[in-house]
Amino acid sequence: MKKGYILFLAALCLAGCGKKKAPTDVTISGAIKGLGTDTLYLYGMDETRDSVIDTIPVRDDKFRYTLKVDTLTPLYLLIRDQVEYPLYLDKGNHVRVQGDTARLWTLDIDGNSWNEELTAFQKEILPLDSLPPTDRERAVEARVDSFIARHPSSLVGLYLLDKYFVQKDTPNFAHIKQLTQTMTGVLHDKLYMDQLTNDIAQQEKTQVGKYAPYFNLPDAKGEKINRSSEALKQKNLLVCFWASWDDSLANARANGELRALYKKYKKDKHFALLGISLDIDKRQWAETVKRDTLDWIQLCDFGGMNSDIAKQYAINHLPANLLLSPEGRIIGKNLRGEELAKQVKEAITASEEKEKAEKARKLRARR
Numbered sequence: 001m002k003k004g005y006i007l008f009l010a011a012l013c014l015a016g017c018g019k020k021k022a023p024t025d026v027t028i029s030g031a032i033k034g035l036g037t038d039t040l041y042l043y044g045m046d047e048t049r050d051s052v053i054d055t056i057p058v059r060d061d062k063f064r065y066t067l068k069v070d071t072l073t074p075l076y077l078l079i080r081d082q083v084e085y086p087l088y089l090d091k092g093n094h095v096r097v098q099g100d101t102a103r104l105w106t107l108d109i110d111g112n113s114w115n116e117e118l119t120a121f122q123k124e125i126l127p128l129d130s131l132p133p134t135d136r137e138r139a140v141e142a143r144v145d146s147f148i149a150r151h152p153s154s155l156v157g158l159y160l161l162d163k164y165f166v167q168k169d170t171p172n173f174a175h176i177k178q179l180t181q182t183m184t185g186v187l188h189d190k191l192y193m194d195q196l197t198n199d200i201a202q203q204e205k206t207q208v209g210k211y212a213p214y215f216n217l218p219d220a221k222g223e224k225i226n227r228s229s230e231a232l233k234q235k236n237l238l239v240c241f242w243a244s245w246d247d248s249l250a251n252a253r254a255n256g257e258l259r260a261l262y263k264k265y266k267k268d269k270h271f272a273l274l275g276i277s278l279d280i281d282k283r284q285w286a287e288t289v290k291r292d293t294l295d296w297i298q299l300c301d302f303g304g305m306n307s308d309i310a311k312q313y314a315i316n317h318l319p320a321n322l323l324l325s326p327e328g329r330i331i332g333k334n335l336r337g338e339e340l341a342k343q344v345k346e347a348i349t350a351s352e353e354k355e356k357a358e359k360a361r362k363l364r365a366r367r
Contacts, residue, residue: 026089028056029064030097032079032107036061041078042087045192072114074155079104086159088114117156121147140164145179153185158192166196169250169317170334173203202314211328212239213312217276217299220286225274225299227328232297234326235272236347241313241320243278243304244288254319255292257340262296270326270351271344273297278318280304326351
């Protein structure tokens with residue numbers, strides 16, 4: 001009897017131990033000097049991107065908040081509605097955040113290895129702020145390369161890859177592909193990695209030297225225009241992607257450059273300018289074309305960033321452009337300022353010389 005009772009107690013204890021769960025609460029606490037009374041927001045990454053997970057009230061620069069997570073969860077901490085800072089939470093963590101509103105892009109966060117890795121990286125690149133912008137960019141990118149090589153399975157590496165390489169105006173997708181191939185573990189199971197892999201595959205189809213994808217889009221009158229249309233065929237063609245909802249300084253600057261090019265070359269038989277809008281509102285598109293005097297050919301199917309043309313040309317940022325040869329080969333991409341003017345002039349000159357050579361050949365053939 002006594003033996004049976006002991007066995008019963010042992011079985012009961014084992015059953016109780018089996019039901020015991022690891023704590024899922026995560027505590028986030030800290031202080032950001034100068035924040036005063038404000039509200040912090042937690043946004044999701046990957047599958048939950050752009051959705052608010054939670055709000056954290058701030059009093060006298062300080063905050064403390066508890067939430068539940070079931071697994072390692074990467075989030076963005078939105079500060080003052082303008083700075084998104086990555087935060088990594090895992091069940092049972094006590095994550096501490098310290099910082100200053102004068103330098104919100106360099107917070108001190110601990111609580112697990114991922115937050116500590118990012119904090120260490122931010123401190124490592126802090127001295128580079130004294131370098132000229134171009135030199136700093138190169139130096140930071142070299143540090144990111146080194147970090148990913150040393151931490152091939154770290155979620156922080158994925159964040160750094162996106163921030164310093166993918167989000168550039170003209171990403172080097174060949175280098176990005178090399179970096180993703182060194183990454184291992186859970187990173188390849190992330191939705192972001194799937195999207196990036198697809199992006200790279202599409203970008204490779206629109207590299208300089210490749211033939212541009214076919215397009216057939218309506219103008220303001222509903223007439224379909226393509227590369228073989230009378231106004232475009234056999235010309236060097238600058239295809240410019242834009243949208244009326246893009247009110248960035250880069251877009252305004254690009255429009256100014258395009259107006260100058262159009263004024264200079266609108267009668268040149270070797271050059272044409274084409275605007276492809278990623279708008280969704282027809283009236284807003286038409287009003288912007290008129291207001292900003294975008295007098296060259298303008299096309300739009302009102303599919304926005306999800307339109308087929310945006311996917312075919314791998315357009316992720318606006319404004320964007322491609323310079324095509326008369327044969328439809330891509331000879332320049334995302335050109336700006338002096339480089340844009342230079343390559344357009346070189347393309348026109350090459351066409352003029354080719355035309356002269358062809359005339360000379362025909363003349364010799366007649367003799």
